[in-house]
Amino acid sequence: MILDHRTYTVKHGRMQDYLHRYETVALPIQLRHLGHLVGFFVSDIGPLNEVVHIWAYDDIADREVRRARMAADPEWQAFLLTNAGTFVAQENKIIKPTKFSPLR
Incomplete structure (x- = not known):
């Protein structure tokens, strides 16, 4: 398993709009x-206005196939325009659990 750990810093004042969309x-x-x-998280202490989401995949190839399929979806492309x-x-980041991690 691999984990795709994504952190986005949202423009000040845009967090609620982004989370709703x-x-x-x-x-x-x-x-x-x-x-x-x-999981999907928002920062509370430390750097603010950050959202973090983590997605699990079998491996890099699985991630590439799934993300390519999503990128080709017209609904996803329309969302990206609203996100500009x-x-x-x-x-x-791509992270991998250790052999002793509870999440494997």
Whole structure:
């Protein structure tokens, strides 16, 4: 298993709008294509205005196939247009659980 750990910094004052659009529009599309959402979080202490979501995949090939399918979906492409200008930064990491991790 690999985990796709994504951190987005949302423009000040845009968080509630983003979370609403994400929950109502993007999340159903992503669940349909990407599958296993491990968690979705917002920062509370430390750097603010950040959202973090973590997705689980079997391996890199599984991730590539699923993300390519989502990228080709016209509904996803329409969501991306509504998302323009929402973020000031984004970071993406692929992480793997250790052999002793409870999440494997």
